[in-house]
Amino acid sequence: MSQLPIESIRSLSDTHPKPPHIRFQYGTAGFRTLGSTLDSVLFRVGVIAGLRSKKFDGQTIGVMVTASHNPEQDNGVKIVDPRGEMLEAAWEAHATTLSNAPTTNDFLEALDALVRTTKIDLSKPARVVYARDTRPSGVALVSALEDGLSAIGAEGRNAGVTTTPVLHYLVKAINTKDTPESYGEDSEDGYFQKLGSAFQSLVSGRQPLEPLLVDCANGVGALAALSLSGCLGGSLPLILENTAIQSPGALNNACGADYVKTMQRLPPSLADRLKPGQRACSLDGDADRLIYYYLDERGIFRLLDGDKIAALVAAFIVDLVKSAGLENEVKVGVVQTAYANGASTKYLSGRLPVKCVATGVKHLHHAAEHFNVGVYFEANGHGTVLFSPATQAKLAAHQPSTPAQSTALNHLMNLTRLINQTVGDALSDMLLVEAVLAHRSYTGVEWDSLYVDLPNRLVKVVVQDRNAFRTENAERRLVSPPALQAKIDELVRRYDGGRSFVRPSGTEDVVRVYAEAVVRSQADELAFRVAGLVYDVAGGDPSKRPKEFL
Ligand code: NG1
Ligand code: ZN
Numbered sequence: 001m002s003q004l005p006i007e008s009i010r011s012l013s014d015t016h017p018k019p020p021h022i023r024f025q026y027g028t029a030g031f032r033t034l035g036s037t038l039d040s041v042l043f044r045v046g047v048i049a050g051l052r053s054k055k056f057d058g059q060t061i062g063v064m065v066t067a068s069h070n071p072e073q074d075n076g077v078k079i080v081d082p083r084g085e086m087l088e089a090a091w092e093a094h095a096t097t098l099s100n101a102p103t104t105n106d107f108l109e110a111l112d113a114l115v116r117t118t119k120i121d122l123s124k125p126a127r128v129v130y131a132r133d134t135r136p137s138g139v140a141l142v143s144a145l146e147d148g149l150s151a152i153g154a155e156g157r158n159a160g161v162t163t164t165p166v167l168h169y170l171v172k173a174i175n176t177k178d179t180p181e182s183y184g185e186d187s188e189d190g191y192f193q194k195l196g197s198a199f200q201s202l203v204s205g206r207q208p209l210e211p212l213l214v215d216c217a218n219g220v221g222a223l224a225a226l227s228l229s230g231c232l233g234g235s236l237p238l239i240l241e242n243t244a245i246q247s248p249g250a251l252n253n254a255c256g257a258d259y260v261k262t263m264q265r266l267p268p269s270l271a272d273r274l275k276p277g278q279r280a281c282s283l284d285g286d287a288d289r290l291i292y293y294y295l296d297e298r299g300i301f302r303l304l305d306g307d308k309i310a311a312l313v314a315a316f317i318v319d320l321v322k323s324a325g326l327e328n329e330v331k332v333g334v335v336q337t338a339y340a341n342g343a344s345t346k347y348l349s350g351r352l353p354v355k356c357v358a359t360g361v362k363h364l365h366h367a368a369e370h371f372n373v374g375v376y377f378e379a380n381g382h383g384t385v386l387f388s389p390a391t392q393a394k395l396a397a398h399q400p401s402t403p404a405q406s407t408a409l410n411h412l413m414n415l416t417r418l419i420n421q422t423v424g425d426a427l428s429d430m431l432l433v434e435a436v437l438a439h440r441s442y443t444g445v446e447w448d449s450l451y452v453d454l455p456n457r458l459v460k461v462v463v464q465d466r467n468a469f470r471t472e473n474a475e476r477r478l479v480s481p482p483a484l485q486a487k488i489d490e491l492v493r494r495y496d497g498g499r500s501f502v503r504p505s506g507t508e509d510v511v512r513v514y515a516e517a518v519v520r521s522q523a524d525e526l527a528f529r530v531a532g533l534v535y536d537v538a539g540g541d542p543s544k545r546p547k548e549f550l
Helices: 006-014 041-055 087-098 104-117 137-154 164-174 188-203 220-229 256-263 306-323 342-349 363-370 389-397 401-416 426-440 443-449 484-492 520-538
Strands: 030-033 060-066 074-079 127-132 154-162 212-215 238-242 278-281 288-294 302-306 332-337 354-359 373-377 385-386 457-462 470-472 477-479 497-504 511-516
Touching: 006 041, 006 104, 006 137, 041 060, 041 074, 041 087, 041 104, 041 127, 041 137, 060 137, 060 164, 074 137, 074 164, 087 104, 087 212, 087 426, 127 137, 127 164, 127 457, 137 154, 137 302, 154 164, 164 188, 164 426, 164 497, 188 220, 188 401, 188 426, 212 426, 220 238, 220 373, 220 426, 256 278, 256 288, 288 306, 288 426, 288 443, 302 306, 306 342, 306 373, 306 401, 306 426, 332 342, 342 354, 354 363, 354 426, 363 373, 363 385, 385 389, 385 401, 389 401, 401 426, 426 443, 426 497, 457 520, 470 497, 477 484, 477 497, 484 520, 497 520, 511 520
Parallel strands: 060 127, 127 154, 212 238, 212 278, 332 354, 332 373
Antiparallel strands: 030 074, 060 074, 278 288, 288 302, 373 385, 457 511, 470 477, 497 511
């Protein structure tokens, strides 16, 4: 058995010391915090990714440097497993431990322990593909990552500046290259060509689509959307907005999917650009979230969020499966979280199986794998559709008995190429939505009218210790602090159509309160009153209690 290259790790690790007094955590979205504090984390992630690759016999591991929808000064990093999926949970804990080792010596000891406990054969090769978004801090962080890769002797492939979903795609494409499961050419261009050709086949013969306005959040999505639009053969005119990737401070600032969903309003920069009835969508800073919207004839903003996307897409796939003559063999299901609008859950459960899981894409992804076709979307616009390997084989082998069945089958096969099977991709999802709208001859108005959203409100509460909040039943109920859930229940009962739940955030040091009700003012009031209960139980200084918490 080979040994860890102690000297090479030691000398390079000393140039990337861990800042004292900071505790890092590999959370739902990887490591994510102020970009200026992450140098040692990136170095160590390089070493960890190398070991993870050795663990998989030299299969390629991915590393993405991004902080998604967070403000520009933040940055982060996540590790992607060989099939293009998120890092396995046990290794999230290893990554946390290694990132917090105070000194180089402690880091080396922790590495040694990891190699022994997880039985890594150090003689195996290590391969890592990595990319970053457009954040200015990304350049130096990638160079720290490269030091980590070189310290462990991993072969690195720099995929440059690209989106999170492209990086996930690359990992899967590289690891399946020249195999029967080949996922496509292992380049960004190869991916966009694949999406573009599937999209063009899906919409051929349909009415040409009206131009779509795309808010690129002043991030990497601007570059990606431009490349993608070159692969669409004019089938979907895109008007790209908020593409100022060089302007300091512009990233995600008053624009992007998170802004639109959270504020439930149009990015101010689009106010003069969007005409009533025109479709628009917003990407987030690493282009894995997508939110649609339009202005109605009175100029009022109408949101088409992840729940509306799930409803549109799931119903379409169910119809195609039926038209292809496969309804008894291919079961479509939907996965949501507690943040899904109650009206969407009602709409969907009347049509197909719906499962609710804890927040965080990995939970949705894993639950979706249990369906033949699993549609999952978070309300915030992150999601995709998974076709199980057995279902893909079934589609390939199915002999249609009528021309109509044959057409529907072809559409389904094209959907498997159009939809990213590794992780949610705003651009792939955007093409998916556009393809469905083209097939249904829907404008935003008809899509919007599938169901009417219940008014809702999401509030953050700063508490002394968010770990004091523990939940059950897919995070819909609190088990601690004791007695708080009973008080929430008591309050919720007083509101028509009221629903509210409280959970600790996995990405910020806050507790989130969600509430919905039949009337907007009631949803707001319920959210603020529940927030008040939370603050009183766990917030600390009563004089600092926010006054809106009634
Ligand atoms: P937290 O901070 O745990 O609520 C947020 C989003 C999740 C998910 C993660 C990862 C909400 C309410 N929560 O998680 O859905 O997207 O970030 O980015 O939108
Ligand atoms: Zn994102």
